[in-house]
Amino acid sequence: MSVIIGEKISIKKLFSDEFFFMIPEYQRPYSWLEENCEQLFDDIYESNRESEYFLGTIILQEIENIGTGKKYAIIDGQQRITTLQILLACLRDRVTDAQYKNANQCKIFQKENLADGIPEKVRLEVKESLFFKKYVQQENGTNLIKGINCENFQQVNMINAINVFKDKLLDLTQFQIQSLIQHISQRCIIIYIATKEFEDAFKLFTIVNDRGLQLRRIDILKAINISPEIMNDTDIKKYALIWEQIEEDLGTELFEKLISYIRTIEVKEKAKDDILKEYENLIFGKNRILKGKDFIEYLKDYKTIYEKLLLDKSILTGHLKEIEYKNLINIMTDFLPSTDWIPPFLYYYKRFKEDSIFDFIEALEKKYVADWILGVTSTKRVVNMNSILRKIEMSSKAEEIISSEVMKFDIINLKEKLNGDIYNETYCKYLLLKLEYLESEHNIERKYSTISVEHILPQTISEKSTWRTLFKDTDHRYWKHKISNLILLSKRKNSSASNYEFSNKKEKYFKRKISDLVRSQKILSYSDWTPKVLEDRQKNILNLLLN
Known part of the structure; x- marks a missing residue:
């Protein structure tokens, strides 16, 4: 491991000519919402002005020297650093005293310093560089936002952040604004941890994550797969955009589920460790899928499959069973107690496309529901679904899976359960919906x-x-x-x-x-x-x- 530098520093030093920052392409776009910005401002404003106020830890990878300073890639902390830059810009454009205004602008934009060999340069390089320069990094930029048309959600979030801070500052006196600028510069502190090697920075990233800070698993997985260690700059930009488009199309929650489904499809065992460790050890480590382009293309492929099967439900378009399929999927996705059945369904389509797919989903539903009614534990239900995954992997024909032992259940015991009192059972409503499905003509899709x-x-x-x-x-x-x-x-x-x-x-x-x-x-x-x-x-x- 390379040398690791760690230090507690003030915002005054963090945004001095010793530090320049860039946000790597693999990082997610700026995504802080209004409530995040409000919370940051309120926490800073209400903190004790006589004491230091801790703004968190950032993790950096040293990129290059810039005069007597250094340029760093932000591995963790880009949302906070970007938001602090926006806050400083709003303070700069609200304060009237030239000395305070210039002090804040120096934290955002570095003037040329010939003596120290430092060029004129922005303090933070972001993905939306032209937009950010116009409305944040240039003086008076935050006062130019009225009526502008944003091109994407990242720009929308930046404008929303500016509006939040402008509203917060509107009722403050100049004395209060100057006091706040002093407090942020002198007493608000950051702990930064920096190393020269990406792998070391990433390890630090995961260590901080394991200690409970709110870092998203999908961001770490993204950093593993879109890194300068395995991609050139052109591919980094290309695959970062693909990753971001998948997340935008699915939404974060569903995207994270898809990552989990792929883990299950590849490993075919119940999860025993943190999903990141399982990807590293059981998927990438065993070359089931290669890191980088291969994984992202694989992810893109499964995203398309998921949309076809479960969102658009378009696989049987024009087929006699089209509406019937949609109605079955609707009750399964909305009323089954878990989504453990989804990985086998996705994997089946990956292997056999539409070959006997309606017969397969009917058999899969019956197996899953039978296990549920028979009181099979959630752990054993997962084991049974993994057995179906292994059968799909081993089979050369779709019919082999549908008629195999992995789809069977104790029908005598099931009949006894169904013949009992079901009103207070967790599966009662689902069974009644299934009966509606079985007795319907399926001339319209029903949710x-x-x-x-x-x-x-x-x-x-x-x-x-x-x-x-x-x-x-x-x-x-x-x-x-x-x-x-x-x-x-x-x-x-x-x-x-x-x-x-x-x-x-x-x-x-x-x-x-x-x-x-x-x-x-x-x-x-x-x-x-x-x-x-x-x-x-x-x-x-x-x-x-x-x-």
Whole structure:
């Protein structure tokens, strides 16, 4: 490991002619939101003016000498450094005293210093360099933002940050502004850690991350794959843009999930360590996927697959099963208890494209749901999904997977579970949705938002109710929580209607369209609701669910 320098320094020194900074292409764009900027300002402004105020740690890679100073790539801390530069610019343009104004501008823009061999240079090089120079780095720039058209979300975030700080400074007196400038310059401190080698800087990055600071795993993975150690400058710019486009298209949360799904597809085992360590040791370390271009192209490929299968649901366009497929995916993505089934689905498409894909997703859904109903632990469910991944890897034909042992489950025990009381089970609502799916014509795509479970035979029966003439106490206890007695309402149910007589309940819930669900609407076809009706329904439901 190369020499590591670490020091606690003031903002005055951090933004002096000893330090110049650049944000590498592999870093994510400026993404601090208004609330982040407000929090930074409030924390600084309300901190004790007689004591040092700690602004965090930054990690740097030394790039080159600039006169008596040095230029550093920011490995961690670019969001804070960029925001501090914006804050200093807003203070510069709000303060009227020339000495304070010049002091702040020197922290943003370095004038030529012939004696020390330092050229005229911006203190911070960002991706949006022309935009940042015009509205932040040049004097009076923050006063030019009114009515400008931003070209991307990074510019929007920068303008929002300027507006936040300008609003905060608007009601301050010149004395208060000068006091704040002094406090930031003299008593706000940063700890910087610097080394010459990227690998060492990255190791420091991960160490800080392990100690609990809020660094995103995907940023570290990005740094591993888009680094000057394995790419030239042209490729760094190209693949940084690809990475950022994937994240923008999917959103951060879904992008992180996709990274996790790929880990599962490649390793085919339950995660035992931090995802970064598993990528380093089990994927890159074993050459399952090569770092750099190969990994990012691989990621891009799976992003396309994910969109086709689960977002656009476009794989069976024009097929007889097109709407049926979409409706099945909708209930699976919205109502299954986890997404453990997604990696096998993505991997299947990667291997076999649309070959028997509807048969596969039907079999996969049945296996996953059966495990869930049978009380298989979440850990064992993951193991079972990984077994399917291994079967996909070993199979040369799609049919081998669908008919294999990895898709089988205990159908006798499952039938017993389905024949029991399901109302209080976690899978109750899903099963009722699955029945809606099985009994629908699939002429339109259907997504479900507000749904509730309703008993036809009420949970409690009053002594004067006509239900008493139809159901003995033993019959009532036996049937009330069975699946044949439960339906879904497509709106919030009216609890006052729960104990209605059957005819009144039909009028309240169905003739007035409180439920537009196909299976629920079929209740209208029943003239009465008896133990025999429930028995026949139960047989029909079990046949639907088990075949």
